[in-house]
Amino acid sequence: MPQLAPHISVVPGSGIRRIHEIALELGGAALDGVTMLAVGEPDVAVxxxxxxAARRAWAADATNYTANGGIPALRRAIVAKLAERNGIRVETEQVWVTVGATQALHQAMTLVLAAGDEVLVPDPGYTTFTMNARMIDAVPVPYRLAPELDFQPDLDELERVVSERTRAIIVNSPSNPLGSVFDEPTLRALLDFARRHDLWVISDEVYEAFTYGAPHLSIAALDSDDRVFSVFSLSKTYAMTGARVGYLVTPPGLAATMRxxxxxAISCVAEPEQHAAVAAIEGPQRSVTDAAAHYAANLAATRALLDARGIRYLNPGGAFYLWIDVSHASGGDVAAWAERFLIEHRVAVAPGSAFGRTGEGWIRVCLASREEDLRRGLALLPAP
Structure with a gap:
């Protein structure tokens, strides 16, 4: 039979999905009896x-093709939101509504990477950064976010891994899986690095709405030479992961190419979901502030529990995850340990190695859960 393209065989699978599949085997589709802390799914209602707004759109038969970039009302709402909340001033033709942030990331990488090109990806970093690169036959090159630096970028490390084949760097703040947030000096240093090596910057800002302390800062607000692609999503902010609405903000001058x-790739995003997105961005933001308060309360409760048990973790500056050190128990294979922990205790956590080599010995726990589930799951973690 015909063969698949050779580069498809090196696209890595998701270690998070592996845990989820085992959880489904144990608890069925409803995950009965399984405490699910592995998947980044908000536990609040839309x-x-x-x-x-979505119901009205369906009732009005607003189910047609839209412009490739999205319905005008949504693109205008995004332009206004970017100026007001992110300090990014763009034209409507720089905003492209996508099937979640996942498609926006893939689209940006497709635009700037050819076969064999290298892209610098954070390690630990979200799994699809590497998967997307491999899908388009590009080469993901990890740059280490080291525990000894509180998982912040090391500019010396970046200079060691960049090469003449490097075309882009992915920046993720707030970080999934770490929850780390990059401050303005760090973002400016990353931009300076990109300028020195003439790189594109792809900025993943999916968790922009959830920070603890310092506000989120968009790297594109600091960009002076149009090298940043910014990726946003409504999924986490508005608890509408299944609606699949995100958006890609491009440098100027790419409208014809983007069309x-x-x-x-997609023609356009489903029209009813776009109307829901307009309502989300322009409507009351109380649900977002309530969700942020809920996640912050869960963070405080879980930190107190881990502190009392002497278990090390990274204190997050944003997102809704907690990055926990279980190296004292995982024996150098945290993926296998996470599977055993799930089977023995019916608690699902994401193994840190799913996010890169530097994640070995760590796990990611989702704070967007019921507090009682977090307490139960974390109480079963082995103490040092």
Missing amino acids: AAHIAD TVQEA
């Missing part, structure tokens, strides 16, 4: 005004 690549 706000009523967002759901109502072509959007048509080839």
Whole structure:
């Protein structure tokens, strides 16, 4: 039979998905008896005004093709939001509505990477950074976010791994899986690095709405020479992961190219979901502030529990994850340990090695869960 393209065989699987599949085997589709702390799924309901907008769109038969970039009302709402909340001033033709942030990331990488090109990806970093690169026959090159530096970028390390084949760097703040947040000096240093080596910057800002302390800062707000692609999503902010609405903000001058690549990839995002997105961005933000308070309370409770048990963790500056050190128990193979922990205790956590080599010995726990589930799951972690 015909063979698949050779580069497809080196696309890595998801270590998070592996844990989820075992959990489904144990508890069925409803995950009965399994405490699920592995998947980044908000545990709050979508706000009523967002759901109502989607229902009205379906009732009005707003189910047609839209412009490749999205319905005008949504693109205008995003432009206004970017200026007000992110300090990014763009034209409408720089905003492209996508099937979640996942497609936005893939689209940006497709635009700037050819076969064999290298892209610098954070390690630990979100799994699809590496998967996307391999899908388009590019080469992901990890740059280490080291525990000894509180998982912040090391500019010396970046200078060691960049090469003449490097075309882009992915920056993720707030970070999934770490929850680390990059301050303005760090973001400026990363931009300076990109300028020195003439690199594109792809900025993943999916968790922009959830920070603890310092506010989120968009790297594109500091960009002076149009090298940043910014990726955003409504999934986590508005608890609408299944609606699949994100957006890619491009440098100026790419409108014709974007129309072509959007048509080839998706044509457009489903129209009812776009109307829901308008309601989310322009409507009351109470659900977002309530969710942020809920995640912050869960963080405080879990930190107190881990502190009392002497278990080390990274104190996150944002997102809704807790990065926990279980190296004293995992025996150098945290993926295998996480599977045993799930089977023995019915608690699912994401192994840190799913996010890169530097994640070995760590786990990621989702704070967007019920406090009682977090208490139960973390109470079963082995103490040093």
